[in-house]
Amino acid sequence: MVDQIANWEAQIRKGWLEVAILATLWRGRLYGLEIIRELETSSDLAVAEGTIYPVLARLRNDGLVEAEWEEGTSGHPRRYYKLTPAGRKRTLVLARHSNLFLEKMTALIKPLLAEAK
């Protein structure tokens, strides 16, 4: 039972990861670790950190984000990601869909939780 719930949760997280990554980039460019930190603090999307990078590579391949290396003050180069115009459009579409979906789910679940109290 506990395993099944953990498995279900892992699948849900995986499904939301792409939207969440795109959403973190809405306000400006970030590098991988910043995206991970943002996800840790503002969402419940604790996934294996290494999975973020292949998703970013796919988004870049699809033309939704672009990446640039920058020699930082940290002593090692960082690869910054930012949304392309197509990426901004896609993020907005996904955000609207997500919002609608979540509203409907909440409307479905809320009465049940209230009753179970």
Added chain:
Amino acid sequence: MTNPIDSASQERIDAYLKRLRHALRALPPDEIAEIVREIRGHIVERAEATDSLSEAALTRILAALGNPEDIASLYQSRALVARARASTSPLLILMTTIRWAGMSLVGFVACLFGVLGYVFGLSFLASPILKMLYPDRVGLWVGPNYWNLSLGALSAAERARDHATEVLGWWLVPIGLVAGPLTLILTTLILRWALRFAFPKTSVRPGPTDGSSQ
């Protein structure tokens, strides 16, 4: 305040990245270099952010990142599909479909179709050669007692048992030479089409809630 990485930790980081590099070996070298550079940056920055980089702390950092082989496989699925979409190599397309088979039922069906298509194609292609080597045994055998066409080699004993007669004769050679490549090409094109259909190159499709004019 950053924390310098001692040589023992550096060795462990290098070993992790070596495993990653090895697992990524199917990708182009410049792509591997970029991935490794990025992951190294991640580890170093995490390490420098800890108060003191103990063995346990580094273990936690690497565990949070995940298995290098798992990360590599995520990169490769994507890269494989991207290359297969543009390729005409049956081997690459079949390899990608086999990977797809592990991801979904549709992929499994596509993979089954692909394997069958290539087996048929190769059999057609092999039959003219076999016909020339064993003219009496190879052909399209039709038996009166059953509804079975056997494209292949039947021994004299089997022929007698099934009352099978050969209906194609030497026509098998040109038919095999045409049907073989045709089946192989068609299978490849259909698999590639299925891959393109299942993994579309992302295009922004306006959704029902999209568009500010609404």
